[in-house]
Amino acid sequence: NAGVMQNPRHLVRRRGQEARLRCSPMKGHSHVYWYRQLPEEGLKFMVYLQKENIIDESGMPKERFSAEFPKEGPSILRIQQVVRGDSAAYFCASSYTQGGGNNEQFFGPGTRLTVL
Amino acid sequence: GQQLNQSPQSMFIQEGEDVSMNCTSSSIFNTWLWYKQDPGEGPVLLIALYKAGELTSNGRLTAQFGITRKDSFLNISASIPSDVGIYFCAGLRTGTASKLTFGTGTRLQVTL
Numbered sequence: 001n002a003g004v005m006q007n008p009r010h011l012v013r014r015r016g017q018e019a020r021l022r023c024s025p026m027k028g029h030s031h032v033y034w035y036r037q038l039p040e041e042g043l044k045f046m047v048y049l050q051k052e053n054i055i056d057e058s059g060m061p062k063e064r065f066s067a068e069f070p071k072e073g074p075s076i077l078r079i080q081q082v083v084r085g086d087s088a089a090y091f092c093a094s095s096y097t098q099g100g101g102n103n104e105q106f107f108g109p110g111t112r113l114t115v116l
Numbered sequence: 117g118q119q120l121n122q123s124p125q126s127m128f129i130q131e132g133e134d135v136s137m138n139c140t141s142s143s144i145f146n147t148w149l150w151y152k153q154d155p156g157e158g159p160v161l162l163i164a165l166y167k168a169g170e171l172t173s174n175g176r177l178t179a180q181f182g183i184t185r186k187d188s189f190l191n192i193s194a195s196i197p198s199d200v201g202i203y204f205c206a207g208l209r210t211g212t213a214s215k216l217t218f219g220t221g222t223r224l225q226v227t228l
Contacts, residue, residue, distance in 0.1 A: 058215070
């Protein structure tokens with residue numbers, strides 16, 4: 001029973017390059033969330049997606065950041081023209097339901113992005 | 117964006133001691149979750165709470181959902197070295213499309 005999978009685990013980019021982070025939710029989960037964590041801080045919500053739909057992107061910067069969760073394949077968080085301030089750990093979580101009880105979110109191991 | 121306040125920020129305890137930490141907010145939450153994060157890893161869910169006043173245990177861990185719905189508590193009994201890590205509370209509000217608001221974390225270190 002595989003958990004949430006993320007790849008790559010570590011990603012190094014130079015300023016101006018693009019970063020693509022992938023997330024495969026747990027089997028049977030159709031809700032995906034992306035969070036960002038800076039060193040010594042808690043996680044901050046970025047975006048919530050269901051298959052082919054963005055439900056809430058209120059935590060995602062308006063420029064350079066985009067996310068998708070296609071009908072087939074993993075969810076992708078894309079950062080264009082990366083800057084040093086984008087260096088952080090990016091975590092994906094998935095859940096079975098969206099509201100009501102039993103709405104636990106299970107997290108992947110994260111992708112640590114370093115921008116040189 | 118809002119973060120939940122956790123205290124203490126860090127604690128050093130001896131193996132076998134009990135540990136208490138709490139999480140407070142100025143806003144009401146209808147779900148509280150407690151996670152543990154090890155270095156270089158993602159948060160692992162420990163306990164989920166869904167009703168005000170609810171007390172839930174998971175092995176040596178016990179968590180409570182505060183009556184006011186603005187706080188939650190986590191207790192660890194008889195700590196062991198593998199309890200070392202950062203503990204985060206996370207809250208979920210109705211109508212926020214399932215986005216979790218995380219606490220600032222409590223870093224726990226256990227000495228032999």
